[in-house]
Amino acid sequence: MIWSKEETLSREEIEAIQLTRLQQTVRQVWEKVPPYRKKMEEAGVKPENIKSLKDLSKLPFVTKQDMRDNYPFGLFAVEKEELVRIHASSGTTGKPTVVGYTRRDLQMWTECVSRIAAMGGATKKDVAQICFGYGMFTGALGLHYGLENIGAAMVPSSTGNSEKQIMYMKDFGTTLLVATPSYALRLAEVALSMGIDPAKDLQVKIGLVGSELLTDAMRAEMHKLWGEDMLVTSNYGMSELMGPGVSGECQYLDGMHINEDYFIPEIIDPKTGEVLPAGEKGELVITCIYKEGLPLIRYRTKDVTRLIYEPCKCGRTTCRMENLDGRTDDMLKIRGVNVFPSQIEEVILGIEEIGPHYEIILTRENHTDRMEIRVELLKATDTFKELEAIEKKIKNKLRIVLGLDAKISLESPNTLQRFEGKAKRVQDLRKEI
Amino acid sequence: MYIKQLSVFIENREGRLQEVLDVLKKSDINIVSLSLADTSDYGLLRLLVTKPEEGKAALLENGFSAMLTDVLGIRLRHRVGQLQELLEVICKSHINIEYMYALSTGTDDASIVIKTSDLEKAAALLQETDVELVKAEEIQA
Numbered sequence: 001m002i003w004s005k006e007e008t009l010s011r012e013e014i015e016a017i018q019l020t021r022l023q024q025t026v027r028q029v030w031e032k033v034p035p036y037r038k039k040m041e042e043a044g045v046k047p048e049n050i051k052s053l054k055d056l057s058k059l060p061f062v063t064k065q066d067m068r069d070n071y072p073f074g075l076f077a078v079e080k081e082e083l084v085r086i087h088a089s090s091g092t093t094g095k096p097t098v099v100g101y102t103r104r105d106l107q108m109w110t111e112c113v114s115r116i117a118a119m120g121g122a123t124k125k126d127v128a129q130i131c132f133g134y135g136m137f138t139g140a141l142g143l144h145y146g147l148e149n150i151g152a153a154m155v156p157s158s159t160g161n162s163e164k165q166i167m168y169m170k171d172f173g174t175t176l177l178v179a180t181p182s183y184a185l186r187l188a189e190v191a192l193s194m195g196i197d198p199a200k201d202l203q204v205k206i207g208l209v210g211s212e213l214l215t216d217a218m219r220a221e222m223h224k225l226w227g228e229d230m231l232v233t234s235n236y237g238m239s240e241l242m243g244p245g246v247s248g249e250c251q252y253l254d255g256m257h258i259n260e261d262y263f264i265p266e267i268i269d270p271k272t273g274e275v276l277p278a279g280e281k282g283e284l285v286i287t288c289i290y291k292e293g294l295p296l297i298r299y300r301t302k303d304v305t306r307l308i309y310e311p312c313k314c315g316r317t318t319c320r321m322e323n324l325d326g327r328t329d330d331m332l333k334i335r336g337v338n339v340f341p342s343q344i345e346e347v348i349l350g351i352e353e354i355g356p357h358y359e360i361i362l363t364r365e366n367h368t369d370r371m372e373i374r375v376e377l378l379k380a381t382d383t384f385k386e387l388e389a390i391e392k393k394i395k396n397k398l399r400i401v402l403g404l405d406a407k408i409s410l411e412s413p414n415t416l417q418r419f420e421g422k423a424k425r426v427q428d429l430r431k432e433i
Numbered sequence: 434m435y436i437k438q439l440s441v442f443i444e445n446r447e448g449r450l451q452e453v454l455d456v457l458k459k460s461d462i463n464i465v466s467l468s469l470a471d472t473s474d475y476g477l478l479r480l481l482v483t484k485p486e487e488g489k490a491a492l493l494e495n496g497f498s499a500m501l502t503d504v505l506g507i508r509l510r511h512r513v514g515q516l517q518e519l520l521e522v523i524c525k526s527h528i529n530i531e532y533m534y535a536l537s538t539g540t541d542d543a544s545i546v547i548k549t550s551d552l553e554k555a556a557a558l559l560q561e562t563d564v565e566l567v568k569a570e571e572i573q574a
Contacts, residue, residue: 377442377498378498379498380440380442380498380499380500381440381442381498381500382438382440382477382479382500382502382548383477383531384470384472384477387442387475387477409444409474410442410444410474410475411444412442412443412444412449412496412497412498413496413497413498414496415444415496
């Protein structure tokens with residue numbers, strides 16, 4: 001179901017809205033955010049120079065480093081008393097990034113998430129269980145208000161106590177699950193260990209997953225455990241931009257529809273910063289054009305994708321972004337080869353003798369990178385021959401995909417760490433030499 | 434004719450063997466014989482126990498990769514050449530012995546456990562000789 005008419009406007013209509021809002025935002029930031037005004041002055045650009053959407057490329061970028069440098073409120077465009085909510089990112093790599101919302105920002109956020117949830121099949125009839133951690137993280141509350149706005153019955157179960165989560169699902173008749181893909185798999189495991197088959201004994205038919213990449217292989221694994229008829233869609237967002245709700249997949253699963261009346265996407269060459277022509281792959285840059293609290297202009301997401309402007313079969317005309325390969329941040333350089341953990345995941349999920357959980361450990365010995373991949377053995381066996389064959393199978397597939405050799409460590413089932421939030425599967429123990 | 438052997442995958446890590454034995458103890462399962470084979474990364478623990486089905490279930494429940502495999506138990510007389518003569522029968526028929534370990538069933542006799550490539554054929558061949566196969570009931574007391 002299409003939630004708002006703004007999702008079906010013609011290109012001209014969308015662009016007219018975008019230009020007006022962009023001009024307003026640039027003026028507001030120029031007046032209220034000194035660090036960004038300084039950047040604009042250094043780039044020799046003033047608000048009146050933004051005459052068309054093409055002029056967007058004249059504006060300087062904002063990076064995560066800018067947010068840290070101006071911690072906590074330096075990039076906010078309103079007085080503190082206008083704020084009604086403050087969130088912060090997990091801050092796994094340094095100080096957290098802080099985001100503030102005015103009342104209108106929260107309304108916009110709710111609208112954005114309602115659209116994305118409706119794309120993923122949510123209706124007022126749903127019982128929606130949010131298995132994201134409630135707290136400073138934007139994921140849980142973002143999805144919560146959007147789904148509640150649609151009229152779904154919210155079950156804010158948060159993370160943890162997985163057996164109780166399954167009990168709620170069964171007893172409340174949960175139909176919609178919000179979780180990271182890895183926690184969704186974990187919940188299915190827990191259900192099975194309780195003698196409950198998620199595909200048959202539970203009524204969960206919609207999965208809105210986010211906060212982690214959803215690879216095709218992971219989606220297939222979700223279907224295997226939660227049932228073939230489950231509609232599993234991924235959605236995209238980041239706290240700096242608002243939280244979830246920037247874009248999401250519809251039932252056709254062919255890219256994520258961007259809420260273009262609120263966000264302008266661009267694709268740039270991450271090395272030169274040049275804007276790339278439509279359809280090319282590069283780093284996604286997003287400009288917030290309707291936010292009051294923290295209206296970031298040309299924020300570098302570090303996510304690699306491509307934009308699709310052709311209208312979708314679902315009837316929406318908004319630009320779509322392809323599902324991500326990974327963040328440039330997540331990319332590993334191993335013996336000079338660029339590797340996204342998602343590539344390793346695809347291989348692992350395609351091998352039936354092992355489970356979907358894995359850990360990647362990188363070390364350096366004698367100036368050479370070594371990669372160890374720990375996986376769980378699902379197939380019980382009585383011979384070393386069979387164990388070696390399984391190891392070899394994983395090794396060969398990885399070599400084909402990555403062009404690299406890895407040491408495979410087979411572990412017993414349920415021994416690798418499980419994650420309730422974002423999975424941290426890579427341990428890089430290499431010391432800079 | 435066959436004995437059900439419990440096979441468990443264990444990583445080469447401190448305490449893993451102990452954990453397996455702990456699970457069996459808590460399920461009141463006695464170990465009659467065992468063999469532990471290892472590589473640098475992992476090992477296979479093969480056990481003859483009093484309650485193989487229950488042992489397997491308990492181990493699976495505790496997160497181990499475990500299965501049951503059919504093996505042959507053969508009673509041997511304590512005499513020079515007995516094992517060699519026995520294996521000659523098997524090898525002549527081009528049956529491959531995958532692994533073998535000792536099984537203690539009494540004071541006068543020795544016994545071995547073997548797993549071969551064609552277990553059915555090996556069992557048939559052995560039954561034609563004068564050796565006695567150990568019965569599953571003797572283990573699963």
